[in-house]
Amino acid sequence: MANAFSKNTLVDFNDLVEGFEDNLVISKTFRNLAEDGQALERAFNTVWVPQPYIAQSFTGINQTSNFARTYTQLSVPVTLSYSHSVPFTFGPLELRDPLQQRRVMKAALQRLASDINVDCSNLAALQGSIVSKRTTAASGFDDVAALDTAMNRMGISMADRKALYSSGDYNSMASDLQKASRSFGNKKSDTAYEKAYVGDIAGFETYKLDYGYTLTAATATGVTITNTLPLFYTPVSTTLSTDGLSRTNNDNRFQTVSLGVTGAGVKAGDAFTIAGVFEVNHITKQSTGVLKTFRIISQSSGSAGAAGNYVISPPIIAGTGATDPELQYKNVSNAPTNGAVITFLNTVTTTANPFWQDDAMVIMPAKYEPDPNSGMAVTSLTTDSGITIVMAKQAQIGTLDTLYRLDAYYGLADLQPEMSGIQLFNQT
Numbered sequence: 001m002a003n004a005f006s007k008n009t010l011v012d013f014n015d016l017v018e019g020f021e022d023n024l025v026i027s028k029t030f031r032n033l034a035e036d037g038q039a040l041e042r043a044f045n046t047v048w049v050p051q052p053y054i055a056q057s058f059t060g061i062n063q064t065s066n067f068a069r070t071y072t073q074l075s076v077p078v079t080l081s082y083s084h085s086v087p088f089t090f091g092p093l094e095l096r097d098p099l100q101q102r103r104v105m106k107a108a109l110q111r112l113a114s115d116i117n118v119d120c121s122n123l124a125a126l127q128g129s130i131v132s133k134r135t136t137a138a139s140g141f142d143d144v145a146a147l148d149t150a151m152n153r154m155g156i157s158m159a160d161r162k163a164l165y166s167s168g169d170y171n172s173m174a175s176d177l178q179k180a181s182r183s184f185g186n187k188k189s190d191t192a193y194e195k196a197y198v199g200d201i202a203g204f205e206t207y208k209l210d211y212g213y214t215l216t217a218a219t220a221t222g223v224t225i226t227n228t229l230p231l232f233y234t235p236v237s238t239t240l241s242t243d244g245l246s247r248t249n250n251d252n253r254f255q256t257v258s259l260g261v262t263g264a265g266v267k268a269g270d271a272f273t274i275a276g277v278f279e280v281n282h283i284t285k286q287s288t289g290v291l292k293t294f295r296i297i298s299q300s301s302g303s304a305g306a307a308g309n310y311v312i313s314p315p316i317i318a319g320t321g322a323t324d325p326e327l328q329y330k331n332v333s334n335a336p337t338n339g340a341v342i343t344f345l346n347t348v349t350t351t352a353n354p355f356w357q358d359d360a361m362v363i364m365p366a367k368y369e370p371d372p373n374s375g376m377a378v379t380s381l382t383t384d385s386g387i388t389i390v391m392a393k394q395a396q397i398g399t400l401d402t403l404y405r406l407d408a409y410y411g412l413a414d415l416q417p418e419m420s421g422i423q424l425f426n427q428t
Contacts, residue, residue, distance in 0.1 A: 005377050005393070012102045013391055014381060016109050021383040023113035025209060026120040029162050030363040030412070032386040033078060037366060045080040047364065048249045049415055054282060054328045072237050072325040074252050078364050078413040084115040085407045092400040108406045109389065116387065118211055119412060124164070124354030124361060125213035127414040129314050130154075130421025131271040131293040133345045138169035138425050140176030144202040147355050147423060153290065155283040156419050160358030163204040166212035166351040169425060173198050173206070204355065212351035215424065218270045218344035220305060222262025225274055225336050229258040232335040233315035235325040252329075253417055255315030256300055259342070264305040269352075270296040271345040271422070277316065278333040282418070285319075287333040293345065295417070313417045331418060347428045356420035363387075364411035 005013075021028075035047050051074040058066050086108035094100055132146050144163060151161065165173065198206045225231065233255045238247040259266060273291035280287050294312050302308015318335040319326045367388040370378050380390040390407045414420055 005379055005391075008098065009101070010379060012105060013379065016102070016106050017381045017383060017389055019106070020109040020113050020389065021385060021387075023110060023117070024383070024385055024387065025117055025207060026124070026164055027116050027363055027387065028385045029164065029205075029207060030120060030361045031358055033362045033364040033411075034386060035364055035366075037369065040080060040366065045366075045411075047078050047411075048075040049078055049362070049413075050075045051415065052359075056324070056327055070324050072235055072328060074235055074237060074329070075249050076253060076413060076415045077249070077251055078362060078411045078415075080364065080366050080409060080411040082116075082119050082412060083407065083409045084112055085405055086111055087403065087405040090402050090404065095402065105391075105404075105406070112389065112406060112408045114211070116408060116410070117209075120361075120363070121164075121209060121211055121354065122213050123412050123414060124356065124420065125215065125352035125422055126269050127295065127297070127313060127417050128354055128356060128360075128420035128422050129293060129295050129417040130355075130419075131295075131345050132421065132423040133271075133427045134423065134425045135427055136425065138165065138172040140173045141201055143173065143423065143425075144204050144206065147204060147421075148202045150421070151357065151419075153281065153288045154279060154418065155281045156357050157359070158203055161204045161355070162207065162358065163201075163353065163355035163423070164207045164209050164212075165353045165423075166209055169351065169353055170198060170206070170208040173201075212353065214349065215269050215271075215346050215352040215422070216267075216349045218267075218272075218346050219265035220261055220263055220267075220270075220344070221265075222260070223266060223272075223342040223344070224260040224339045225342060226258045226260050227338040229256060229309065231257070231316065231338070232318045232320045232326075234321055234323060235315075235317065235329050252315065253414075254297055254311050254313050256309050256311050257316075259307060259310050260339070261305070261307040264303070266296060266299070266305045266310065268296055268298055269346070271424075272296070272342045273345065274316075274336045275341045275343070276334070277318075277336050277340070280330060280333055282331065285327075285330050292332050293421070345427070346424055348424075348426055350424055350426055352422040352424060354420065354422055356414075357416070360414055360416040360420040362413050362415055364413075366409045366411070368407055368409055 235252045239250045278287045279292040297311040300309045317331045319330040320335050365386040376392050376394045378392045382388040393404045
């Protein structure tokens with residue numbers, strides 16, 4: 001017969017998980033993608049989430065030739081690839097003090113909350129492709145308004161936008177707010193003064209982070225994009241296997257390009273523009289006159305940080321081939337020329353403050369399902385934000401020790417790198 005948790009332990013666990021949820025600052029802002037555990041197991045723990053279609057329009061009365069146009073459905077994978085566990089042991093003497101068990105469980109849940117927030121913050125900071133570069137310290141409205149302008153230019157929905165700032169940057173905004181609008185009885189300035197709270201600004205819900213990803217300054221010099229690999233990208237919904245017998249979904253958020261580098265130092269997270277390559281409004285396809293921003297995701301060949309092949313996001317979809325997928329998902333005014341200069345935007349090491357529209361960032365909660373008849377006691381609790389914490393324990397007869405573990409298991413994804421980004425302060 002399996003071990004069992006005492007009633008007091010279960011009560012403590014339930015109470016502590018409520019406090020655990022209070023610590024989930026950034027993961028609460030991710031859209032919850034709930035999936036059935038059995039279906040995930042049968043799909044190799046991956047779900048492909050469809051991206052919105054973008055339609056084309058044509059002028060004139062006679063549209064006969066345009067009925068043959070096709071729509072390409074793109075999708076993005078979300079995989080259960082994040083797991084964190086806090087194991088601990090109580091001996092037969094330690095268990096004489098029930099408070100010790102509660103304190104260690106509380107510490108374990110705090111650590112899991114920290115791990116989840118770090119994973120979410122790092123993902124948001126490293127894959128968002130809209131980059132707002134500010135040459136001064138955070139000051140308030142104008143900074144958030146710059147994000148609003150950047151998203152509006154590209155035709156991104158004005159609803160459900162979120163911006164998360166490090167404590168230092170957020171508190172600077174609150175300071176500006178309480179000074180700029182200070183008057184007794186003014187709720188906005190009072191809460192900024194009393195609680196360093198900013199709230200909604202310029203169409204964004206703002207949040208304060210206790211942890212923010214530090215993006216180090218770009219150091220590579222003489223970086224260009226070369227035509228060793230194609231200079232533009234054509235979206236495809238599926239890819240045919242090498243044996244020609246099956247098709248698999250294709251992830252169109254990334255492109256591999258070839259970079260020439262004079263001085264090594266190119267690294268994941270670097271933000272850059274390409275000379276002569278401008279962003280377009282995703283709906284109208286008209287150039288905004290602003291250079292498109294990109295991110296380095298990883299390096300796929302070459303010496304570390306030097307000339308070679310790099311994965312970037314988003315792909316350069318210029319419509320060069322004039323195919324329907326290119327025209328539908330076009331995101332730049334034109335493809336770069338061979339040898340076009342790359343300019344890095346992260347010129348000073350600082351915290352990357354992430355922002356996005358609600359559809360971009362998702363968390364897919366899951367949980368382990370240990371055999372209840374294996375001799376372990378197992379219980380779990382799902383928070384309002386969807387995260388499930390599994391607690392298990394097992395006794396060791398040889399030592400009279402009791403082994404405990406608390407586990408969190410989930411997937412994260414930036415479904416729309418072009419609907420998410422970072423804001424950097426104090427850049428040169």
